[in-house]
Amino acid sequence: LNRRLAEFGTTIFAEMSALAARTGAINLGQGFPDTDGPEEIREAAVRALRDGRGNQYPPGPGVPELRTAVAAHQERRYGLSFDPDTEVLVTAGATEAIAASLLALLEPGDEVVALEPYYDSYAACIAMAGGTRVPVTLRPHEGTFRLDLDELRDAVTDRTRLLLLNTPHNPTGTVLTHDELAAIAELAVERDLLVVTDEVYEHLVFDTAEHIPLASFPGMRERTVTIGSAGKTYSFTGWKVGWITAVPALVTAVRSAKQYLTYVASGPFQYAIAEALALPDSYFDAYREDMRAKRDLLAAGLEGAGFGVYRPAGTYFVTTDIRPLGESDGFAFCRGLPERAGVVAVPNAVFYDHREAGAPFVRFAFCKRTSVLEEAVRRLKTLA
Numbered sequence: 001l002n003r004r005l006a007e008f009g010t011t012i013f014a015e016m017s018a019l020a021a022r023t024g025a026i027n028l029g030q031g032f033p034d035t036d037g038p039e040e041i042r043e044a045a046v047r048a049l050r051d052g053r054g055n056q057y058p059p060g061p062g063v064p065e066l067r068t069a070v071a072a073h074q075e076r077r078y079g080l081s082f083d084p085d086t087e088v089l090v091t092a093g094a095t096e097a098i099a100a101s102l103l104a105l106l107e108p109g110d111e112v113v114a115l116e117p118y119y120d121s122y123a124a125c126i127a128m129a130g131g132t133r134v135p136v137t138l139r140p141h142e143g144t145f146r147l148d149l150d151e152l153r154d155a156v157t158d159r160t161r162l163l164l165l166n167t168p169h170n171p172t173g174t175v176l177t178h179d180e181l182a183a184i185a186e187l188a189v190e191r192d193l194l195v196v197t198d199e200v201y202e203h204l205v206f207d208t209a210e211h212i213p214l215a216s217f218p219g220m221r222e223r224t225v226t227i228g229s230a231g232k233t234y235s236f237t238g239w240k241v242g243w244i245t246a247v248p249a250l251v252t253a254v255r256s257a258k259q260y261l262t263y264v265a266s267g268p269f270q271y272a273i274a275e276a277l278a279l280p281d282s283y284f285d286a287y288r289e290d291m292r293a294k295r296d297l298l299a300a301g302l303e304g305a306g307f308g309v310y311r312p313a314g315t316y317f318v319t320t321d322i323r324p325l326g327e328s329d330g331f332a333f334c335r336g337l338p339e340r341a342g343v344v345a346v347p348n349a350v351f352y353d354h355r356e357a358g359a360p361f362v363r364f365a366f367c368k369r370t371s372v373l374e375e376a377v378r379r380l381k382t383l384a
């Protein structure tokens with residue numbers, strides 16, 4: 001393994017899912033639903049396979065049906081207009097969108113300011129692109145993790161090329177507010193920065209939280225690459241259908257990198273996801289309501305089991321503090337948890353450069369059936 005990648009080893013998700021498989025513990029580690037997405041969309045994939053749509057290389061930018069559906073979704077949900085032919089690119093999941101964006105837009109030595117804790121592929125992809133990551137730590141404050149805008153401003157230097165954002169945020173569940181996004185947009189314009197914004201949990205926001213795409217702020221459309229994914233929105237994480245929306249120059253740049261990563265992917269599934277994006281908004285409402293109920297169940301259960309709980313405003317993860325249980329090392333805690341309680345979780349420290357800042361936090365996923373969450377809660381209560 002070369003020096004750029006040496007520090008990354010095996011992803012925590014693979015490690016923890018393997019631990020779950022080995023021990024038979026309930027897997028609340030890796031974030032994937034245990035219920036597949038809508039039957040009619042699975043049928044749409046079968047139809048595409050059977051009818052020979054997408055069984056051979058689809059077009060490089062993605063099939064026109066899906067690009068049109070992505071653009072229509074952005075217009076309908078957020079009033080953002082993107083030309084399906086020049087401003088939408090289909091990728092092999094959000095993961096490839098992140099990699100291709102960073103590989104296309106960074107020069108070696110460029111600094112990337114990213115919110116810490118960050119989703120694990122950000123650090124690895126910045127490294128592969130030869131960039132330098134500059135973390136801005138979200139700080140625990142009154143039950144949520146908050147961005148300090150002054151810290152963000154201070155992190156930007158003359159070498160900063162881009163901001164890498166994620167809202168709703170994995171693993172903390174923070175959803176950036178209108179005012180925070182407006183301040184970030186102002187900073188990006190003032191310092192002439194590009195922004196890559198990972199909005200794969202756009203439909204998973206709860207209570208009064210609202211997802212507002214960064215691209216909708218003044219001056220942002222021309223400097224923002226927005227990333228979406230069908231894995232999270234439609235519960236098909238195995239299909240690996242993602243996309244970006246951006247102005248033509250940025251889409252062309254990202255496409256240049258994408259061509260040499262996967263060229264194309266997911267032929268028949270692209271047609272199926274085009275149909276999914278055309279589902280009425282009631283689909284999103286029902287999905288969100290289902291996940292909200294699961295969040296409430298798991299958050300209350302974790303509180304009852306003695307954890308400190310950061311109730312997420314978005315995503316399908318709850319970050320907890322294990323110090324009230326008399327523990328302080330999330331890694332050790334997660335490695336021992338299958339044995340002690342028959343549950344798998346993820347130590348947030350892996351998402352930090354400042355490992356000590358993340359040490360006492362542990363993430364649990366609640367995108368699981370109610371009966372599974374109830375059993376996990378019963379088991380976790382034995383810890384207290």
Ligand code: PMP
Pocket residue numbers: 031092093094095096119166170198200229230231232237240241242
């Ligand atoms: N970004 C974030 C914040 C994620 O949590 C994930 C994983 N679900 C991804 C990107 C990767 O998405 P995909 O499965 O579409 O590659």
Ligand code: GLN
Pocket residue numbers: 011013014029030031032170
């Ligand atoms: N995004 C998922 C999570 O945060 C995992 C995806 C993966 O395993 N790469 O759990």
